[in-house]
Amino acid sequence: MASLPFAVLVALALARGRFPGKALLDGLVHLPLVLPPVVTGYLLLIGFGRRGPIGEALEACCGVVFSFRWTGAALAAGIMGFPLMVRAIRLSLEAVDRRLEDAAATLGASRTGVLFAVTLPLALPGVLAGAVLAFAKALGEFGATITFVSNIPGETRTLPAAIYTLTQTPGGDAAAGKLVLIAIALSLAALIASELLARRLASRIAG
Amino acid sequence: MLDVEISRRAGAFSLDVAFAAPAGVTAVVGRSGAGKSTLVAAVAGLARPDEGHIDLDGTVLFDSGAGVNLPVRKRRIGVVFQESRLFPHLSVRSNLLFGRRRRRDAAAPAFDQVVETLGVGHLLSRRPRSLSGGERQRVAIGRALLSGPRALLFDEPLAALDAERKAEILPFLEALIQEVSLPVLYVTHALEEARRLARGLIVLEGGRIVAAGAIEETIAAAGLASAGDRLLDGVTVEATIAERDERYGLTGLALGGHRVWVPGLIGAPGDPARLRFLARDVAIALDPPQRSSVRNVLSGVVRGVKRGDGPYASVSVDVGGAVLRAEITRRAAAELDLAPGRVVYALVKSVAVSRA
Incomplete structure (x- = not known):
């Protein structure tokens, strides 16, 4: 969830911006989508680990530690869901009628004013869809998480990791089954909620 | 007084015009492709001319020589577009107040008065998509007026409407245009509309002004009354x-x-x-x-x-x-x-x- 503002920013840059290195940013954002998750997790470990350049700096300045903590699991989930979120938001931003933005400008709206009063509200269904996709991806994220922060009970054991652990344990089938049901329920609930919201938004926005 | 002298080239087409529009309505007529929309975009600030200057009541909006190009939002030019361009996610009331909320200091007509003149009082809580074409244009006109403009641009505001809707909206336009004392550029390809609303006329052809002046004289001088509208002449x-x-x-x-x-x-x-x-x-x-x-x-x-x-x-x-x-x-x-x-x-x- 914390990655949403970043995703909107990146999507804006990709949809509207013209700057050197745009293709590079585009590639970088999509990297987690095409790389094997374990590779992403390994890169995170190198970068954000306690000895990693970013991890070390973050710990020194703000006392934030990612490696082998739940924060790290969240970071891995966020990174893995990021490309999906950016793609959905970017598509919906590109679909917003630029002529409406022009009209807003003639009425005295500044660039940020246009963004918040016109562009983002009109792109909201896409933003929402992106967030749900990322949430689903994050829920299922396994490879990068287990590589980056391992599978520590009570700290970094995510739902898939827990299910995996239980299936590897004799007699854990029943518990695993319960968790599977929870996973299904969570995913379905997210999907239905987003569908309902998107429909309401779309009917409000449809011109 | 809106003082315009600009040129703009885009591909094979070039616009090259110079005119001054005093307070009151000046109609700009011409066939499609004559450069009407380019002119509107340039004055509004949505398209940048290659060269020239645009002044409005002593404020420089654009001057290629001095490197001035005031952004759209600071030009204070209200634009009514052909496709109304109302914000679909906002109510009619919020649409009307969109500009006013952003320019509290600007002198604008009273909300109630504009709503009454345009006859949109019963629509305030509706959304644009539930309005008819004529109602949408009325709201768009009100929105432009309420943003506290120093000049108004109408870009074929009635072109997308059928004859019945046009007849419905013209009296509102007339009433409003009589009330405002701003320079108004009214772009249209319908001579009858221009005649009904405007006192001055600019005739565009192929990106150049071929005739300009008081409306009836200019129509006569440009030989605009064609056989087709002989009976309405x-x-x-x-x-x-x-x-x-x-x-x-x-x-x-x-x-x-x-x-x-x-x-x-x-x-x-x-x-x-x-x-x-x-x-x-x-x-x-x-x-x-x-x-x-x-x-x-x-x-x-x-x-x-x-x-x-x-x-x-x-x-x-x-x-x-x-x-x-x-x-x-x-x-x-x-x-x-x-x-x-x-x-x-x-x-x-x-x-x-x-x-x-």
């Missing part, structure tokens, strides 16, 4: 309301030394009014008719007789204070021996005179 004149005939429900207007009677009680004595005489409704007589139903008999002098191809002839009659045009047959012109300098009487039925 006519002149608009300025008159003053002089008296009212309450008993018969007529209003008498002073036009030159004449009294012109029109049906209906309109305005108060002393008020200005614009009258429209269609050329097909004006007849010519050599003697004043005796015992006739025609109420308006205006003596004058023939200024010119234009015989076109086909059976028609167009006669201009100077009645003192206005030059009326009469569309008659060539045969009538020949049999009455009409020629410049001849004293004639222009006959117009009261019911054929409309307020423009």
Whole structure:
């Protein structure tokens, strides 16, 4: 969830911006989508680990530690869901009628004013869809998480990791089954909620 | 005063215009592709001219020499687009107030007054998609007015509407345009609209101004009245309301030394009014008719007789204070021996005179 503002920013840059290195940013954002998750997790470990350049700096300045903590699991989930979120938001931003933005400008709206009063509200269904996709991806994220922060009970054991652990344990089938049901329920609930919201938004926005 | 002198090249097309539009409505007419939309975009700040300058009441909006290019939002030019461009996610009320909320310091007409003039009071809580085309345009006009503009641009605001909707919205436009004292550029390809609303006219063709000036003179000079709208051809004149005939429900207007009677009680004595005489409704007589139903008999002098191809002839009659045009047959012109300098009487039925 914390990655949403970043995703909107990146999507804006990709949809509207013209700057050197745009293709590079585009590639970088999509990297987690095409790389094997374990590779992403390994890169995170190198970068954000306690000895990693970013991890070390973050710990020194703000006392934030990612490696082998739940924060790290969240970071891995966020990174893995990021490309999906950016793609959905970017598509919906590109679909917003630029002529409406022009009209807003003639009425005295500044660039940020246009963004918040016109562009983002009109792109909201896409933003929402992106967030749900990322949430689903994050829920299922396994490879990068287990590589980056391992599978520590009570700290970094995510739902898939827990299910995996239980299936590897004799007699854990029943518990695993319960968790599977929870996973299904969570995913379905997210999907239905987003569908309902998107429909309401779309009917409000449809011109 | 909106002072424009710009050139802009885009591919094979180039726009190269210079004009000044005073307070009041100046119509810009031209075929599609004449550069009307480019002109609107340049003045509004949505497209950057290659060269030139745009001044509005002493404020420089654009000057290629001095490197000034005021951003759209700071130009304070209200634009009414052809496709209304209302914000679909906002209510009519929020749409109307969109500009006002962002320019609290700007002088704008009162919200209630604009809503009343445009007749959109009952729509305030609705959303744009549930409005008819005419209603949408009315809201768009109100939105532009309420943003506190120093000039208004209308970019073919009625082009997307059918004849019925146009007829519905024109009276609102007229009423509003009379009230504002801003420079208004009204872009259209419909000459009739321009005639009804504007006092000045700019004729664009292939990105150049081919004629400009007071509306009727310019239409005549540019030879715009084509065979297609021959029957709607006519002149608009300025008159003053002089008296009212309450008993018969007529209003008498002073036009030159004449009294012109029109049906209906309109305005108060002393008020200005614009009258429209269609050329097909004006007849010519050599003697004043005796015992006739025609109420308006205006003596004058023939200024010119234009015989076109086909059976028609167009006669201009100077009645003192206005030059009326009469569309008659060539045969009538020949049999009455009409020629410049001849004293004639222009006959117009009261019911054929409309307020423009």
